[in-house]
Amino acid sequence: MKLLLIEDDKATADHLCQGLRENGHSVVHAATGTAGLARAIAEIYDALIIDRMVPELDGLSLVKKLRSAGNHTPVLMLTTMSGLDDRVEGLEAGADDYLVKPFAMIEVVARLNALTRRPQPNAVQTSLRVGEVEMNLLKREVHRGGKLLDLQPQEFKLLEYLLRSQGRVVTKTMLLEHVWGFNFDPQTTVVETHMSRLRAKLDKGFEKAMLQTTRGVGYRLVF
C-alpha cells in the first residue's frame, strides 16, 4: 500500500515508517498539517495516517478539509488523547478509525488493512465466503465444507467479522470494538472465550485449522 503519514514527533514517525515498510508498504512522511494536506491532495494514497496534534493544521481540521474537498481516502487517526469524546470527535470529523498512542505496530497494520478493504457502501452483501466457509447473512447460517455449523449469536458475529477481514490479521482491540462494542479494556477473557468456542465449532472434525492465533498479535482465518 502507498501510505501518507502526517506526524510531527520524529521518534513516532521513524518507528511507524520503519514498521510499515517492513510490512511491505511504501510510506511518505509529512511533519506538519499543511504539508500533509498538500501531499494528500497532490497524490493518491491508499490510506492516510494522521496524528491528531500536528503543527500548523491539526488533524481534525485536516480531515474535515480533505472530506469537504471530496477526498475519501481512508484515514486512521492517531492520538494521545483517550478521552470519552475524543474518539467520537475524530470519527465525526471524517476519520475512519481512531487509534490511541502508544500502540503496537501490528495494531496499525491490522487497522490499515481493515480500512483499505472496506466494502462499497452501496453494495449489499447477502453472503460471505472465505475458503471452505460460507456465511448466509440473511438466513444467519454458516457452512464449512457443506457442513452446517451451530453457532451462538456472539460466535456468528465474531466469525462474520473475521470473514470480512478476508484472511488478514485482526487484533483483540479491533474485535472488542467492532464485534462487541467495547471502548474500554474488559478485565476478563471475553475475546479468548468466544474465540475458543468458535474455533471448537469451526475447526472440529476438519483436518485443517482455519482459525489461527498469533501470540501477542491477533487472529486470522487461513484458507
Added chain:
Amino acid sequence: MAALCALLFAACLGLLLTFNYYSTSAALEDQLRARIRDDFNTFTQESDAEGSESVIKEITERVARPYDPGSYFYVAGPSGAKLVGNLNFMQPKLGWQKLPPGFAKDKTREVWGQGKMFTGGYYIFAGQDASRVLSARQNLIYSYFWSGLLAAILALVAGLVLSRSFLKRIDAINHTSIAIVKGNLKERIPLRGTSDEIDRLSGNLNNLFDNNQSLLESLKQVSSDIAHDLRTPLSRLRNRLEQARSSAKTIKALHDHIDEAIVDSDQLLSTFAALLRIAQIEAGTRKSAFAKVDLSEMAERICSIYQAVAEDEGKILDCEIMPNIFCNGDRELLFQLGVNLVENAIRHTEPGTKITFAVFAPATLQVRDTGRGIPADQRTKVLERFHRLDHARSSPGSGLGLAMVAAIANLHHTTIALEDNDPGLKASVIFQPA
C-alpha cells in the same frame, strides 16, 4: 448611594410639604377673610336699614366688648378724622390690606382687613388679628423643618444600613471567592434563606464552588493514585527489564522477558486509561450526551457476551431481564457499568458460584452472586480507586472496576447499593426511568 437615596427622599418630602404649607396657610387666610366679610355684610345691612350712624354705634360697642379680642375696627368721618376704633390712625384705604405691627394696641400684632366707604362719607376698616395665621404658618414651618430634618436623617441612616447590608453581602461573596482562590475550597457564601437575587446568586456561586471542589479533589485523588498505586507495577516492569538485561542467556529468554514487559506496560496503560476515564466521568461533561437507553436490550447483550465467559470460569451466569426497561443516561457508560459489575462477580467468586444479572422496574440493574461477598465495613471502601479486598489482591485487576461503577452511577445521579445476598453480594443501581 445612601446619600443619593436620602437626597431624593428629601426632595420629594420638601415638595410635598411646600404644597401642604401653601394650601394650609391659604385655608387659614380664607377663614380670616370670611370673618371680615361676615362683619361687613352685617354692617352693610345695618347701614341700609338704619343708616351709617347705627353701624358706628355698633362698632363702638364691639370695640368696647372684652370677649372679641381678635377683631379690630377703625372708623373715620368724612373729614378723615378717626371717630372710633381700636387701631391707631391710618390712611383710609379701600380694599384688602395687611397692616404691619404697630397699628393695634398690642404693637406686636399684625392686622389684616378690608376698608370700605359707607354712606355719609364714613370710612370703615374691619380687620382681624393675623397672628393666628402667622403663628400657624410659623408652626407649620417649624414642624416641617424638624420633621423634614428627622426624615432626612432617618432616610440617610436607613440608606446607610440598607446599602451596608447589601455591601456586606457583596463583601461576603468577595471574601469567599478570595478564600477559595487562596485554596480554602470548603468555604461557601452564607445564605440568608430569603431567596432574593443576592441569595440566588450566592446559591449559584456555591454550586459552582461545589463543582470546582469536587473536580479539584478528583484531580488530586488521581494524582495521588498515580503517585502511589502505579509505582508498584512500574517498579515491577523496571525489575523485569533489569533481569532481562542481566540474566537472559539466550535470545529466546530475552524475548520472553521483553514480552512479559510488554504485557506489564499494557496493563499499566490500561490502568491509566481507566483512571483518566474515571476522572472524565467525574468531571460530568458527559451529561450533555444523555439519551433514552434501553437497559433491557443492553443487559441482554452483556448476558450473551458473558454467559460463555462465566461458564469458562466454572460459574453460572443467569439473566433475569424484564423487557422494555428504559432509563435516561449515557449508553456507552451504562454498558461499561453493567460489564464491570458482571466481570467483578465473575472474577472475585469461587468456581460453582451462581451469578444473576437482573434488570427490572423501576429502571434497576442488579448483579447478585452467591460468592463470599464483601464484609459490611468494606462496602464503601471497595468503591474507592485501587481499593482491593485482601483475597482479591492476588488476582489480576486494576482495582478500578467498582470505582468506575461508582463514578458512572454518580454521573447518573444515583448510587450503587452493595448489600448482603446471604450468601454473596447484591449490587444494585436504580436509574431514572425514561
